[in-house]
Amino acid sequence: MKDVIVIGSGFAGLAAACYLAKEGKKVLVLEKNESVGGRASFFKAEGFAFDMGPSWYWMPDVFDKFFADFGKKTSDYYQLERLDPGYKVFYAKNDAFNVPASVEDLAALFEALEPGAAKQFEKFLKDAKYKYQRGINDLVNKPSLSLLEFANPLLLRDVFALDLFSSVEDLVSKYFKHPKIKKILEFPSYFLGATPNKIPALYSLMNYADLELGTWYPQGGMHEIIKAMHALALELGVEFRLNAEVKKIEIQDGEVKNILCENASFSSKALVAAADYHYVEQHLIEEKYRQYDEAYWDKQVLAPSSLIYYLGINKKLEGLEHHNLFFDKDFEAFGKDIYDHPKWPDEPLFYACVPSKTDASVAPENCENLFLLMPVAPNLDGGEELHEKYLQMMLDRISDFTSNKITKEDILFKRAFAHQDFKDRYHAYKGNAYGLANTLMQTAVFKPKMMNKNIKNLVYAGQLTVPGPGVPPSLISGKLAAELALKHFKTYFHD
Ligand SMILES: Cc1cc2nc3c(=O)[nH]c(=O)nc-3n(C[C@H](O)[C@H](O)[C@H](O)COP(=O)(O)OP(=O)(O)OC[C@H]3O[C@@H](n4cnc5c(N)ncnc54)[C@H](O)[C@@H]3O)c2cc1C
Structure with missing residues (x-):
């Protein structure tokens, strides 16, 4: 027993x-x-090592705190590197934006887009930091069994400062006008599974996580965190079947x-x-x-599912960073395809991760590990032909924007993962990816x-x-x- x-x-x-x-x-x-890890599973094929799910290491303080609770440090298990740029946003052909690790550098880039934006950004981040600190200390760490858990005077006083009743979109618009700045500041909402007009402005705390705490990478891949937690559990005497x-x-x-x-x-x-x-x-x-x-x-309301491709490419890809967001299509139309009238999108936004830019261990020499993720409404039928159509669309956009032509012959390894795979592998309700x-x-x-x-x-x-x-x-x-x-x-x- x-x-x-x-x-x-x-x-x-x-x-x-x-x-x-x-x-x-x-x-x-x-x-x-x-294997252990759930959605953060991992596999190797043809000399490539693929993280199957998460790829963004945000909120390093949460991981530090976890290991500290056991008298350990993250560095006892894996080596972290802060990415600079944190990520690259493609707005159109010949129009991309590298989000630098330094907040000051980012403020200067915002200022160049919109006079006065640097000052606004300082205020915006100060507010986001406050929300992050309150969020982590007073909100997130509560089991939320009853509203009474939140009945502390400070929280009640702050209910408006925490911006529960307006949206991320409204908040960002209050500070900035330039669409490029808005897209960067609204992007973390998609991590939270809805469009920025549906996510409470409280979650601008994610901008603090993104832009001030930074985007990190554990050498070896995200699965190193799972390996670390598994090793710790074994040390503590946990048994696994x-x-x-x-x-x-x-x-x-x-x-x-x-x-x-x-x-x-x-x-x-x-x-x-x-x-x-x-x-x-x-x-x-x-x-x-x-x-x-x-x-x-x-x-x-479910967060989206995803169409994912794990690709082993036989050459180096120029013009891409570790994390790349293809935000060159209409956000609103894409959001409608996911939430309002769920269907396969006409003009998808997508994300390309190239961890081999930072980590030589995840791809053979002179090759690139390419992870493509296209958010898509849950519970849709797909099939190989449709998936391949979207793969081609994504590769064409990469080719267009970066002058990397990726042909069939360049692909040494290919695996697709979508709705039915989420259901089969994780028992995911409606094939959801992020709950x-x-x-x-x-x-x-x-x-x-x-x-x-x-x-x-x-x-x-x-x-x-x-x-x-x-x-x-x-x-x-x-x-x-x-x-x-x-x-x-x-x-x-x-x-
Ligand atoms: C493609 C993708 C990209 C993501 N990107 C990011 C990111 O960059 N950053 C980030 O922070 N988050 C990201 N996320 C979200 C994050 O990965 C998940 O929120 C998190 O991993 C979920 O952990 P979990 O323990 O709740 O569930 P899971 O990881 O799904 O674990 C549940 C486990 O239960 C097992 N299970 C199910 N049924 C049974 C059963 N009957 N018997 C025994 N075992 C069972 C499953 O096999 C699974 O291992 C991403 C998720 C996905 C899918």
Whole structure:
């Protein structure tokens, strides 16, 4: 009998396992896939090493804090490099903008676009920094089980300063007029799964994360973070079973009794469900114990899914940086294709990551590791032919804007990943990539709750619950789940 079983070994599951093991709990992690990491999986092919999911290392303080909680440093596990430029934005042919690491340099570039913008940027960032600090300390680190958690006088006083009721788009427009500046400052909203007019202006805190805390890269790739957390969990005595897909959670009298995999059954005193929340509820738990029904889930605004291509290219690509955003098409029309009338987009925006620009270990000599990601509405049908059409579109735009002609013969390795792959590999609801959009009505107390009111010894974690999508939030979610388990399941641990 384990103290706690954790379903899923993404950032949330790994973090929960580490915090619980630190408190002396016997923890077993059950993971359906062949490796740990969840959406931050990794694979090697033809001499290339591909991160399958996240590629932006933002909010380094969250990772530092995580390892510090265990008396460790990130540098005990991986080496970080700050990228400069942080990223490149393509607005049109012969019109691109490198976002420098230095805030002063960026302010000067903004000033050149719009007189007075440097001063405005200083004010904008000051406000974003305040929100970041309050957000991390007072909002994100709360399980959001009840509004009372937020009833502290400072927070109530600040409810307007934190800009919960206006949008990122409105906020940015208050400070700046130039469309190029606006696109840079609105871009982090897309990380939060919705268009800037739907994301509360509180999340300008992401601009502070982006532009002041910076964009970093762990040498070896994002999967180094997973390797580090996995190593830490093993050090703490956590056990792992891979290729162990949970098929059923048996509940008796409102308590988790057995967790059934294909050929094995496990029992534990408590359960952390860190696989996709919707899947756990709708597929693993008997209906009467579910917290939400299918109609509830269908009403939630999901963050986009993605069409991804992992490409091994047989030559160096000039004119691209490590991170490249192709923002040369109409944001509004693209947003409509994702959220308002979901369909495959006519003119997609996309993102190209070339980690081999920073890290020689991820591609053979004189080759380039190219990761292309096109956000697309969840739950659409695709198919190889359609995917290939979009691949060609993206390669043509890269060719056009950078004078790199990438022909079929240049592609040494190619793998596509889209909706059905998200469903098959991660049990992702509607093939979502990043969980629920962080709209106001899906923030904090309005997210699917971490505790299940019908099951006494189960807590949920991961990007579909609090605090939300992204690597740092998922990691924080695992920590919150461990804290809730330690607080609410005490009687089980004493048995
Ligand atoms: C393509 C892509 C790009 C992204 N880019 C970024 C980025 O640059 N920066 C950033 O911060 N965030 C990014 N994100 C978001 C971030 O990666 C996720 O929010 C985060 O990794 C989610 O972690 P999680 O632990 O909640 O879920 P997951 O990583 O999905 O972990 C859940 C685990 O549960 C397992 N599981 C499911 N069902 C079962 C079952 N029945 N039995 C056992 N195990 C099961 C799954 O296999 C999986 O391993 C990106 C995500 C994607 C998909």
